[in-house]
Amino acid sequence: MSRHTAATSPGTGTGADGGSSASAVSVAAGSRLTAPVTTTYREALREAHREALSSDPRVFLVGEDVGRYGGSFAVSLGLVEQFGEGRVRDTPLSESAFTGAGIGAALRGLRPIVEIMTVNFSLLALDQILNNAATLRHMSGGQLSVPLVIRMTTGAGRQLAAQHSHSLEGWYASIPGIRVLAPATVEDARGMLAPALADPDPVVLFEHGSLYNLAGTLPTDPVVVDISSAAVRRGGTDVTVIAYAGGLGKALEAADLLAGEGISAEVIDLRVLRPLDDATVMASVARTHRAVVVDEAWRTGSLAAEVSARIAEQAFYELDAPVERVCGAEVPVPYPHHLEEAALPQATDIVAAARRAVGRRG
Known part of the structure; x- marks a missing residue:
């Protein structure tokens, strides 16, 4: 599968739902938010980039097709026309090279945003991320800082088959020296980039491919997001x-479905995968006394396993039932739609797990 093929699969391109429609300009270039705005996850990300490039000359965006093509998932559409090729730079197909260039630029005081098309391609840059970006502060005794943001698309559900449907966030969340973010709402998509760029250490930001067309309303006030909780x-x-x-x-x-059965589910959005916010999770478990952890990744060695272990370590005596995990099947993600759906966690699977946790059958 070519990289452009992956980028223009249903629901991800720049057509009617891809960000080039009238809704894509719902937030004017370079303007501040002055009224509630209905927008999409993709457009919120784009406006966050526009604000960052406008407000700080040290910021630049680099990656495959981020310029004239408008980005693999249309996040950077129109930015090269506004800021020029010096600030929005297309690169060759060499993740290790342009990620390394971003690390070098960050070491020199710039604020690079490195876009890696999909998470599977990030494996080609793993040496740079793991052995350089994540370790330089430690190995320099605190003398070196790498203020770098690496963005990438993750996740399945779009019929991109086994090579482009990975959920490897848990792998990255196990690496000391980086912060790992996973915005799931339009507001977080809009607000996470600025504090990520302000972080003196590397930040990896995962954008689930199924969310780009997600619609939502941004508040009147500028969006401020806590990237610790x-x-x-x-x-x-x-x-x-x-x-x-x-x-x-x-x-x-699933929570809506459970409410119809008289089961009240509290829903926690982790959104910060490293460092995990144990306090919020444990406080919730102390209120409900049962937990279901949802993770699209494979069950073995998953982030869900880490969260479950932490609940067992820190809130064991609060639990009235074992922690339930709802994870992806232990197979390469299939291409056929019905098999892909079967391999991924669905709302009905979460409902079934919640029923088990509260001791109900159905």
Whole structure:
């Protein structure tokens, strides 16, 4: 599969739903938000980039097709026309090279945003991310700082088959020396980039591919997002459902279904995968006494395993039932739609896990 083929699959291109429609200019170039704005996840990301490039001359965007093509998922559409090729730079197909260039620029005091098309391609730059960006502060005794943001698309559900459907956020969340973010809402997509660029250490920002067309409303005031804490997206008393990125919408859908059965589910959006916000998770478990962890990644060695272990370590005596995990099947993600759906966590799977946790069958 070519990289352009992956980028223009249904729901991800620059057509009617891809960000080039009238809604794409709902936030005017370079303007401040003065009224509630209905926008999409993709457009919110684009406006965050526009604001960053406008407000700080040290910021530049680099990656494959980020310029004239407008970005693999149309996030950078129009930015090269506004800021020029010196600030929005297309690169050859060499993730290791342009990620390394971003690290070098960060060491020299710039604020690079490196876009890697999809998470599977980031494996070609893993040496740069793991052995350089994440370690230089430690290995220099605190003398070197790498203020770098690496963005990449993650996740399945778009029929991109086994090579372009990975959920490897948990791998990155195990690396000391980096911060790992996974915005699941339009507001977080809009607000996470600025504090990520202000962080003196590397930040890896995962954008789930199924969310780019997600619509939402941004508040009147400028969006300020805390990139240290999880968020309670729905209150509840019977069971805590913990999710992030593409799993959040399914968790909220499951909570609606459970409410119809008289089960009150509290939904936690992790959104910051490293460092994990243990306090918010444990406080919720202390209220509900049951937990379901949703993770699109493979069950073995997953982020869900880490969260489950932390709950067992820190809140064991609060639990009235074992922690349930709802994860992706232990197979390469299939291409056929019905098989892909079967391999991924769905709202009905979360409902079933929550029923088990509260001791109900159905």
